[in-house]
Amino acid sequence: MSSSGSSVHKKIKVKIKEVESDSEALASSLYQMEQQLSNLTLERENCYSSLATHYLPELDAQSVQTTLREVRESVQKVFAVKQERRSSLEKLMKENREADSKLEEEIDRVTEQIEYQAQERDKTVGLISAELEKNIDYSARDKDAKKAEVRLKQYKQRVEEVRLESEKKLPSFEQNKIFSYLLKIGFKTSNYTGSSLTENLDSWAAKKVNFEENKKCYDFLKSMPELMKLEVERRQEELDKVVAEMEEIESITEKKYGLPEIVEKAEKLLSQRQTLIERDKKQDEEYSLYIKEREEIDSKKDPYHVQAVQQIKNYLKGEQIADLKTRARQTSGTEDDKLVDRVDQIDLEIRKIKDRAIYIKKERDTLSEKLDGLREVEKRFRSNDYEGSYSYFPSDFDINMLILAYMSGKFTTSDVNDEIDSSQHTRTPTYHSSSNYSSSHSSSSSSSSGFGSFGSFSSGGGIGGGGFSSGKGF
Numbered sequence: 443m444s445s446s447g448s449s450v451h452k453k454i455k456v457k458i459k460e461v462e463s464d465s466e467a468l469a470s471s472l473y474q475m476e477q478q479l480s481n482l483t484l485e486r487e488n489c490y491s492s493l494a495t496h497y498l499p500e501l502d503a504q505s506v507q508t509t510l511r512e513v514r515e516s517v518q519k520v521f522a523v524k525q526e527r528r529s530s531l532e533k534l535m536k537e538n539r540e541a542d543s544k545l546e547e548e549i550d551r552v553t554e555q556i557e558y559q560a561q562e563r564d565k566t567v568g569l570i571s572a573e574l575e576k577n578i579d580y581s582a583r584d585k586d587a588k589k590a591e592v593r594l595k596q597y598k599q600r601v602e603e604v605r606l607e608s609e610k611k612l613p614s615f616e617q618n619k620i621f622s623y624l625l626k627i628g629f630k631t632s633n634y635t636g637s638s639l640t641e642n643l644d645s646w647a648a649k650k651v652n653f654e655e656n657k658k659c660y661d662f663l664k665s666m667p668e669l670m671k672l673e674v675e676r677r678q679e680e681l682d683k684v685v686a687e688m689e690e691i692e693s694i695t696e697k698k699y700g701l702p703e704i705v706e707k708a709e710k711l712l713s714q715r716q717t718l719i720e721r722d723k724k725q726d727e728e729y730s731l732y733i734k735e736r737e738e739i740d741s742k743k744d745p746y747h748v749q750a751v752q753q754i755k756n757y758l759k760g761e762q763i764a765d766l767k768t769r770a771r772q773t774s775g776t777e778d779d780k781l782v783d784r785v786d787q788i789d790l791e792i793r794k795i796k797d798r799a800i801y802i803k804k805e806r807d808t809l810s811e812k813l814d815g816l817r818e819v820e821k822r823f824r825s826n827d828y829e830g831s832y833s834y835f836p837s838d839f840d841i842n843m844l845i846l847a848y849m850s851g852k853f854t855t856s857d858v859n860d861e862i863d864s865s866q867h868t869r870t871p872t873y874h875s876s877s878n879y880s881s882s883h884s885s886s887s888s889s890s891s892g893f894g895s896f897g898s899f900s901s902g903g904g905i906g907g908g909g910f911s912s913g914k915g916f
Contacts, residue, residue: 447833447866450841454820457845461813462539468806469532472740475799476521479792486788487511489781528739535732542725545718549824552715557831559708564871566699571873573695580691583684587879590681594880597677601670608663615660620651625660629653678882685881692876719825726817733810740803815848815855822859832870839865 574580616622628634629644630653636644648654696702823829835841844861847853853861 443837444834445839447829450835451823451829453841454823458816458820461809461816465806465809465813468802471802472799475795478795482788482792486785489785492781524739528736531732531736535729538725538729545722545725549715549718552711556708556711559704563704566701566704567873569699570695583688587681587684590684591879594677594681597674601674604670605667608667612663620647621656624648624653681879682881685876685879688876730814737807812849818855819858828866832868834867834869835865
């Protein structure tokens with residue numbers, strides 16, 4: 443059993459929501475890790491402060507505590523600025539997604555209205571078709587149009603045959619020097635001016651090449667294609683006249699059933715939908731910029747950051763701090779040893795958290811990139827009207843497997859789009875109308891150039907040869 447375009451579209455959107463959720467979960471993990479690092483740093487500072495109070499004179503101990511606090515605060519100021527901007531970005535991203543969600547709902551609502559108009563159009567065209575079949579005048583003209591088109595096609599084929607025959611045979615006449623000479627001097631025509639002696643010689647030459655008979659054949663090959671083209675034009679006009687009469691009857695019937703109003707409303711809805719899609723596209727572009735800035739904030743190592751981090755590293759490795767740890771190890775008490783052990787444990791935990799944060803950040807950034815690709819696929823799917831009621835995919839088409847292949851890196855977005863394009867089909871009703879005929883006439887009185895057409899309310903080109911199509915969905 444085939445899958446509808448709308449069901450495939452929903453699966454793509456569900457996957458996008460899942461990836462968005464996974465991406466934000468990773469971002470949340472990074473924030474939690476930063477809080478853990480802040481808490482561990484503060485705890486480590488307290489451990490050193492306790493050791494300083496225990497082993498150093500009061501002034502030295504106060505100096506260590508003050509310096510530790512100042513260094514930590516200088517680092518925290520750097521992170522505070524960045525966290526403030528990131529918090530602002532998170533708010534903008536949330537507002538962007540909320541606005542985008544509302545846009546998506548609006549697009550879906552307008553799309554449903556377009557689908558309804560497509561169904562109304564098909565139902566109306568069915569009524570028009572049924573009435574026209576019962577219309578004696580229309581049926582008579584339809585029969586005349588069929589006959590005229592058959593004659594026109596046959597004659598066009600004959601014109602082509604004559605053209606090819608002329609192209610094939612004319613060179614043999616023109617390459618014959620005697621025949622070409624007699625043709626040039628206008629032998630046996632009023633333009634011929636040869637003397638008596640010259641005429642005798644030319645007559646002798648003419649007999650040698652059977653000029654009179656070959657001249658008739660030459661003239662036929664030379665003039666007939668153009669003459670036949672004129673006949674084609676006459677027969678085309680004959681067909682156009684009948685088609686114009688059919689279109690006039692169709693136009694009256696279309697107005698009777700309100701088809702022009704349906705077409706007009708549908709095209710307004712299509713224009714509204716396209717405007718919403720463009721706004722949605724801008725929302726996504728804005729969101730991508732926020733994502734990019736957030737990634738830069740998380741990875742940026744500005745001079746102030748580097749300086750602050752280096753400052754605390756240098757201090758923690760200083761002689762006074764190192765001396766505190768040495769003294770604690772050399773004494774017989776256990777309380778100070780526990781403090782030193784805790785400092786070592788904190789340093790190890792900080793290293794692990796940082797390593798884990800690097801990994802999660804890379805995962806989050808990779809997922810964000812994949813998310814952009816999925817959104818691109820979804821927007822293109824919708825822009826092509828693949829989610830419409832007439833659009834369907836074969837039973838063996840599995841969009842989830844395609845998305846999985848993309849997420850794993852086996853497929854690119856182009857690969858996914860190519861698979862979608864090659865698998866998508868459009869199922870539409872067909873109706874016979876004046877637009878089935880190869881008429882060069884274009885009626886301005888008909889609301890849709892023949893009831894088998896829907897003007898711009900089409901993206902898939904022609905139904906029953908008449909162009910009445912909601913295309914790939916509408």
